[in-house]
Amino acid sequence: MLNLVTGLLLALVFVLWLFFFKVRQNEIALVTTFGKPSGPPIDQPGAYRKWPWPIQKVHIFDKRIQNLEDKLDEQQTSDRKILDCMLYVGWQIKDPAAFYPKFASSSLTDPEAESIAQAERVLQQMARSAKKDVFGSHPFSDIISTDSSQFKFEAVEREILARMQSTIVANNYGIELKYLGIKKLAIPESSTQKVFDSMKADRAQLVTAITAQGEHEAAIIRQRASSDSQRLIAQAEADAKTIRGQGELMAASYLSVFQQNPELAKFLLELNALSTSINKQTVLILDRDTEPFPLLKADQK
Amino acid sequence: MERNAARNALVNLLVLLAAGVAGFVASRYARSYSGLVSGVFMALGVLVSAVSWFQMRLLERERLEKLEFDELTKSAASSALFNANETEVFPARRSREQFERFFIPIFAVILFIVETGGGVWLSMVLQKVTAEAVLQPLVCLGVFGMLFLVLFMLGRFSTNLGRAEEYRLLRPSATWVLLNAYLCLFVLAGIGVTWFGVPKVDWYVGRVEAVLLVLVGVETLVNLTLELYRPRVKGKVERPIYESRLVSLLGQPEGLITTAAHTLDYQFGFKVSETWFYRLFARWLPWLVLAQAAILVLSTSIVFVDPGEQAILERVGRFVEVLQPGAHFKFPWPIDRAFRYAADKIQTVEVGFVPDGADPSTRVAVFWSVRHAKNDENFIVAKQDASTLTNEDAGARPLPVDLLTVGIPVQFQITNLQQWVYNNRDPDKLLEGIAYHEVSRYFVNADIDQVLSSSLGAAAEALRNRIQAQADQHELGVKIVFLGLEDIHPLVEVAPDYENVVSSLNTSKAMILQARSDAINTNMIAEVVALKTVANAQADRLRQETNAFTQAELFTNQLPAYLAAPSVYKKRMYLETFSQALANTRTYFLLSTNIKPILILNQEPKINSSLTDISIPAPTVRTN
Numbered sequence: 035m036l037n038l039v040t041g042l043l044l045a046l047v048f049v050l051w052l053f054f055f056k057v058r059q060n061e062i063a064l065v066t067t068f069g070k071p072s073g074p075p076i077d078q079p080g081a082y083r084k085w086p087w088p089i090q091k092v093h094i095f096d097k098r099i100q101n102l103e104d105k106l107d108e109q110q111t112s113d114r115k116i117l118d119c120m121l122y123v124g125w126q127i128k129d130p131a132a133f134y135p136k137f138a139s140s141s142l143t144d145p146e147a148e149s150i151a152q153a154e155r156v157l158q159q160m161a162r163s164a165k166k167d168v169f170g171s172h173p174f175s176d177i178i179s180t181d182s183s184q185f186k187f188e189a190v191e192r193e194i195l196a197r198m199q200s201t202i203v204a205n206n207y208g209i210e211l212k213y214l215g216i217k218k219l220a221i222p223e224s225s226t227q228k229v230f231d232s233m234k235a236d237r238a239q240l241v242t243a244i245t246a247q248g249e250h251e252a253a254i255i256r257q258r259a260s261s262d263s264q265r266l267i268a269q270a271e272a273d274a275k276t277i278r279g280q281g282e283l284m285a286a287s288y289l290s291v292f293q294q295n296p297e298l299a300k301f302l303l304e305l306n307a308l309s310t311s312i313n314k315q316t317v318l319i320l321d322r323d324t325e326p327f328p329l330l331k332a333d334q335k
Numbered sequence: 336m337e338r339n340a341a342r343n344a345l346v347n348l349l350v351l352l353a354a355g356v357a358g359f360v361a362s363r364y365a366r367s368y369s370g371l372v373s374g375v376f377m378a379l380g381v382l383v384s385a386v387s388w389f390q391m392r393l394l395e396r397e398r399l400e401k402l403e404f405d406e407l408t409k410s411a412a413s414s415a416l417f418n419a420n421e422t423e424v425f426p427a428r429r430s431r432e433q434f435e436r437f438f439i440p441i442f443a444v445i446l447f448i449v450e451t452g453g454g455v456w457l458s459m460v461l462q463k464v465t466a467e468a469v470l471q472p473l474v475c476l477g478v479f480g481m482l483f484l485v486l487f488m489l490g491r492f493s494t495n496l497g498r499a500e501e502y503r504l505l506r507p508s509a510t511w512v513l514l515n516a517y518l519c520l521f522v523l524a525g526i527g528v529t530w531f532g533v534p535k536v537d538w539y540v541g542r543v544e545a546v547l548l549v550l551v552g553v554e555t556l557v558n559l560t561l562e563l564y565r566p567r568v569k570g571k572v573e574r575p576i577y578e579s580r581l582v583s584l585l586g587q588p589e590g591l592i593t594t595a596a597h598t599l600d601y602q603f604g605f606k607v608s609e610t611w612f613y614r615l616f617a618r619w620l621p622w623l624v625l626a627q628a629a630i631l632v633l634s635t636s637i638v639f640v641d642p643g644e645q646a647i648l649e650r651v652g653r654f655v656e657v658l659q660p661g662a663h664f665k666f667p668w669p670i671d672r673a674f675r676y677a678a679d680k681i682q683t684v685e686v687g688f689v690p691d692g693a694d695p696s697t698r699v700a701v702f703w704s705v706r707h708a709k710n711d712e713n714f715i716v717a718k719q720d721a722s723t724l725t726n727e728d729a730g731a732r733p734l735p736v737d738l739l740t741v742g743i744p745v746q747f748q749i750t751n752l753q754q755w756v757y758n759n760r761d762p763d764k765l766l767e768g769i770a771y772h773e774v775s776r777y778f779v780n781a782d783i784d785q786v787l788s789s790s791l792g793a794a795a796e797a798l799r800n801r802i803q804a805q806a807d808q809h810e811l812g813v814k815i816v817f818l819g820l821e822d823i824h825p826l827v828e829v830a831p832d833y834e835n836v837v838s839s840l841n842t843s844k845a846m847i848l849q850a851r852s853d854a855i856n857t858n859m860i861a862e863v864v865a866l867k868t869v870a871n872a873q874a875d876r877l878r879q880e881t882n883a884f885t886q887a888e889l890f891t892n893q894l895p896a897y898l899a900a901p902s903v904y905k906k907r908m909y910l911e912t913f914s915q916a917l918a919n920t921r922t923y924f925l926l927s928t929n930i931k932p933i934l935i936l937n938q939e940p941k942i943n944s945s946l947t948d949i950s951i952p953a954p955t956v957r958t959n
Contacts, residue, residue: 036622039625040621040625056651056669058649059653060757061652078653079653079654080651080652096760098757098758098759099758099760099765101759101761101764101768103764103768122771124759124765124809177779178715178736178779179717179779179780180718180780180781180782185779185780187776187780215769215772216772216776217775219715219775219779220713220715221715221736221738225734226713226738229736229737230828232737233737233738233825233829234829234832236737237832237833237835238835240836240839241836241839244836244839244840244842245839245842245843247843248842248845249843251843251846251850252846252847252849252850255847255853255854256850256857258854259854259855259858262857262858262861263857263858263861264861266858266861266862267861267865267868270864270865270866270868270869273868273869273872274868274871274872277872277873277875278872278875278876280876281875281877281878281879282879284880285879285882285883287883288883288884291887291890291891292887295894295897295898298893298894298897298901301905301908302908308912308913309915309916311936312916312920313919316916316920316921316935317920317921317922317923317935318920318921318923318935319922319935320923320924320925321925322924325910325913326910327924
């Protein structure tokens with residue numbers, strides 16, 4: 035009884051495995067009968083019947099959008115500038131019946147995965163070719179520019195996408211490109227040092243400008259201060275002269291007093307001058323006739 | 336019959352040897368891992384067969400020796416003067432005993448080491464290799480198919496022969512032959528499945544065989560250990576230590592219960608298999624195993640979703656719903672399947688460099704001029720004059736770009752698990768592509784000074800919004816929760832030059848401040864000089880006015896005295912003035928009469944002082 039039950043269970047599992055297959059939500063299946071596609075692709079999830087191998091074979095593909103990145107490789111723009119560019123591309127299998135024969139794999143291991151890998155290799159080559167064409171027809175400033183009116187980044191991406199899509203449609207690959215974008219931009223290794231030198235020179239120029247600007251402003255400030263001080267001093271000296279002049283005027287008003295006896299006034303002025311001139315450092319050499327010293331003469335009694 | 340058994344054991348030995356060589360060569364040629372590992376089993380089978388054959392030979396010699404002795408004893412009873420020692424009389428028996436006492440345990444230890452060590456080593460080797468398709472699978476299938484047939488027939492014959500107690504020593508080699516037959520079948524099945532497109536099966540079969548080898552080795556060790564504690568029952572024949580019950584079970588899977596019963600009976604020394612519990616267990620074991628398998632399948636009807644997780648439930652491949660954290664019932668596998676994702680977890684995509692892994696808390700500071708990442712990715716930033724380079728000779732000029740190092744973490748959370756799982760095969764890779772795209776686009780449309788000095792908060796928010804918009808356009812089902820621009824700086828090679836700009840700004844500022852300080856000083860000095868000039872002028876004016884007034888007043892007072900006696904007044908004034916003048920001057924009188932008076936006026940501002948000019952201080956009175 036146990037053997038019977040076990041046998042029946044195993045037979046049921048075996049039959050299910052042979053005659054049924056499952057398509058998941060994210061899968062699309064292509065059923066081939068003796069190698070030829072039979073019926074439309076199955077993209078609705080669920081369980082389906084089939085005849086066992088070698089009558090029918092089921093090829094199940096991932097129907098989600100596949101993300102592909104190509105290599106970072108050099109491109110030349112129309113103005114002979116070199117840029118390294120890497121794209122990321124989203125593609126999807128739309129028609130497995132058209133897709134599978136074009137990318138069929140003889141791998142015994144996982145032919146569906148190998149087909150997708152083959153398709154990605156083809157798409158990578160296509161991407162590189164489209165990149166080269168499009169970059170070669172645009173100047174550098176279309177891709178890298180601070181001027182928004184010249185900047186055509188998205189237009190370049192759309193052009194590459196359009197070129198790839200036209201090739202895919204023309205050859206009926208059974209796939210569709212969903213998106214394409216520039217993931218990375220870089221410069222060749224040989225140009226990197228030159229860019230470093232340029233950046234250093236820019237900064238050095240900026241340093242010189244800033245330092246010169248500082249010196250210039252400092253000089254202006256000092257010059258202004260010097261001018262102001264000189265003006266202030268000159269003004270003060272002018273005021274001093276005016277004040278002194280006023281003093282002279284006032285002093286002159288008293289001169290009329292001396293006019294009462296000019297002779298006495300002159301005599302007194304001379305005495306004052308003599309008194310002011312003689313000081314401790316003065317040396318007098320006099321003879322006996324100088325007043326009042328004639329009194330010292332022997333014959334003067 | 337003993338000779339037949341020994342001959343059969345020798346055949347087992349030789350067949351295993353030949354099968355091992357053939358299997359090994361075929362496996363090497365076809366690159367089949369399972370075939371190579373099965374070769375190890377065949378080699379071990381050869382060893383076991385050799386030892387069991389040798390042991391059988393020793394037993395045969397002992398039997399013959401006993402027969403001869405019995406013959407001698409019958410023909411010449413007690414004719415010898417001395418009775419010889421048994422050990423001297425039965426050397427074959429002694430040899431057999433010594434063989435069983437010493438060689439067998441040592442051989443069992445060696446077997447354990449080879450089995451366990453070999454199994455572990457094979458597992459490690461298989462772990463490192465990658466599964467590849469088997470070359471020439473048909474050749475391999477043919478060889479192993481043949482080996483299976485030969486070994487199976489030989490094994491069944493030897494096993495049946497070995498059931499008799501007197502041929503028990505045939506059992507070890509027989510079971511190894513049978514085991515190797517089933518292993519060949521196992522390898523056949525593996526290569527067959529590989530041929531139909533699943534290369535990993537051959538590798539898995541090899542792994543299982545390696546694990547089995549380890550189990551057999553462990554069983555050998557257990558046998559060795561249990562043999563020490565087994566009660567010795569008189570008259571009971573000992574089982575060879577190197578005879579593996581696991582191998583015999585694998586070789587005869589239909590005898591599981593019988594093998595278990597014999598094992599227990601042998602180990603405990605009494606008929607455990609006759610107890611009621613054992614009989615009940617033996618009867619219901621297959622159903623119990625089946626029930627266990629059913630329970631195992633039914634256990635897949637409950638799925639537990641942890642906090643922070645969500646699960647996608649699929650029924651026969653079709654999406655049913657998203658399961659929230661908690662326990663959920665579903666149909667058992669393979670009808671319903673649940674796929675778990677860490678939906679609430681904040682995940683991060685790094686744009687730019689990958690940090691060097693050092694614990695951030697141990698890093699004191701991050702400097703532009705010191706490398707702090709495993710690998711730097713340089714991002715191009717536009718230069719202001721890039722837009723002017725449109726003519727042909729622009730190709731001769733250097734590239735109008737600058738370079739930046741960035742480390743921009745983009746943190747996101749899954750908000751729509753269905754979109755995340757079903758729209759893109761590699762959604763995280765797509766998000767990384769979008770993040771890189773937006774960052775690159777932002778930089779190639781901006782100047783480096785604008786990037787470094789503009790409001791980073793606003794720029795980060797703008798970038799976050801752009802990435803979110805792209806993610807929504809692609810129906811990724813994520814929310815970008817944070818984008819950080821805190822780690823944007825010039826490359827390490829040019830960072831010192833950027834730092835010099837900041838230094839120059841400080842230097843310039845210092846110059847201007849110094850100039851302002853000097854200006855204030857100059858102005859203040861000028862103000863002081865101006866004040867002084869004006870004040871001096873005012874003082875002079877006052878002095879002049881006062882002098883003029885006083886002189887006028889004095890003259891007015893002197894005039895009457897002069898008018899009263901003009902000549903006398905004049906003489907008096909002259910003599911007074913002259914005598915005052917002479918008081919402080921050095922005067923010389925000349926007695927000669929032929930000179931005029933000389934007046935030397937020394938107007939030097941600084942005159943060397945002489946002793947006569949020094950004022951002598953008044954003496955101080957010293958008191959004792």
